[in-house]
Amino acid sequence: MKRVFLALIPVVLMTTASLALPGLTPEPLKIFLPAPAVQPAAQVPAAQPASTPVTTTTAPVVAQAPAPPPPAPVQAPAPATQQSPPTEVAPQPVPLPQLVVDKTQLVEAMSFLVRATEQAKLSVTALDAGAQRANIQETINLLAGSADAHFRQVSQTTGNYPGTAALLSQSLQARETSEATYLAEIQKLSGEVAGAGGPGVPPNVITTLGTRGLRPEEQASQLIERALGQASQALAAASIAPESDLRAQEFGARFASEEATMLMEGVVKFLESALKIVQIAIDR
Numbered sequence: 012m013k014r015v016f017l018a019l020i021p022v023v024l025m026t027t028a029s030l031a032l033p034g035l036t037p038e039p040l041k042i043f044l045p046a047p048a049v050q051p052a053a054q055v056p057a058a059q060p061a062s063t064p065v066t067t068t069t070a071p072v073v074a075q076a077p078a079p080p081p082p083a084p085v086q087a088p089a090p091a092t093q094q095s096p097p098t099e100v101a102p103q104p105v106p107l108p109q110l111v112v113d114k115t116q117l118v119e120a121m122s123f124l125v126r127a128t129e130q131a132k133l134s135v136t137a138l139d140a141g142a143q144r145a146n147i148q149e150t151i152n153l154l155a156g157s158a159d160a161h162f163r164q165v166s167q168t169t170g171n172y173p174g175t176a177a178l179l180s181q182s183l184q185a186r187e188t189s190e191a192t193y194l195a196e197i198q199k200l201s202g203e204v205a206g207a208g209g210p211g212v213p214p215n216v217i218t219t220l221g222t223r224g225l226r227p228e229e230q231a232s233q234l235i236e237r238a239l240g241q242a243s244q245a246l247a248a249a250s251i252a253p254e255s256d257l258r259a260q261e262f263g264a265r266f267a268s269e270e271a272t273m274l275m276e277g278v279v280k281f282l283e284s285a286l287k288i289v290q291i292a293i294d295r
Contacts, residue, residue, distance in 0.1 A: 108196045112189040114293055117228070120178030121289050124235075127153035127175060128282040131242070134275045140249060140265040147246045147275060154239050161243060176235050179289075183228035227292035231285040238281040245274035 127150050134146035148165045155161045156174020173181075225233075249271035 108193060108200070110189060110193045113185045114182070116178045116182040116185060117289065117293055119173075120175050120182060120231075121286075121293065123153050123172070123175040123178065124231075124282065124286055124289060127238075128279065128286060131238075131275055131279045131282055134245070135272055135279065137267050140267050143267040143271060144246060144249045147242055147249060147271065150275075150278065151239060151242050151246065154235055154242070161239065176232065176239070179228050179232045179235065183226060183232070186226055186228060227288050231288045231292075234281045234285040234288070238278045238285070241274050241281070242278050245271040245278065248274065 130146050130150040130153060134143050134150060137143040137146055145165050148163050151161050152163065152165070152174070153172075154175045156177045157171035158177065159174065162174075245268075249268045251268070
């Protein structure tokens with residue numbers, strides 16, 4: 012009984028103090044316990060009932076789910092390629108006619124020119140005056156032709172032939188005729204295309220043939236004329252016997268003229284240049 016009385020003393024004191032101070036309200040006795048560790052939802056054990064009726068106030072335990080993985084970056088859709096507007100197809104130029112030149116005379120002139128060059132070289136290397144004159148004359152014959160006044164019958168000459176100069180003249184006429192036909196076709200085509208509303212032929216195509224200078228046949232003919240004039244001088248020089256050669260005639264020999272040799276060296280250069288020009292005209 013004494014123990015019960017002693018136990019009630021603190022209760023009475025607390026009650027008296029609460030009545031004396033109306034602003035104070037007694038609070039129940041709180042016992043703070045450590046909060047249990049947070050476990051995944053799947054592994055949280057069921058709460059076990061307390062063995063003793065102890066009033067406790069603890070923070071509610073909330074099970075935290077694992078953090079979801081970060082969302083994958085969303086790629087922006089590639090912008091649609093802008094389709095370029097259809098380009099207008101340019102009208103195709105009208106094919107121009109081809110310039111076709113008859114080169115029969117040009118090829119024949121080439122053959123005579125080659126032979127004349129060989130004869131001119133022989134006249135340069137000749138030591139005897141007679142052989143020198145014969146080679147010079149044959150050079151003139153092959154260049155001028157049998158219809159020319161400079162043509163002479165010598166031992167190397169066989170038959171009558173037109174000569175390089177005459178063949179180049181015929182070849183030039185053939186080229187001029189072909190060019191005239193070509194230009195007429197170009198002008199006709201330009202008028203037809205322009206009348207149909209298509210792109211016309213450029214004007215420079217129509218006038219290009221008249222602004223390209225001398226034709227190859229004309230260039231070669233000029234060189235042949237120079238070679239003929241110089242070969243005629245060499246023939247005259249070879250026909251005159253120098254005073255120093257008068258004694259050699261007593262022995263039936265006569266040496267070649269040095270002046271004629273020098274002149275024929277220039278003739279060879281003229282003919283070699285003409286050969287290159289004629290060959291270019293044949294190839295193109």
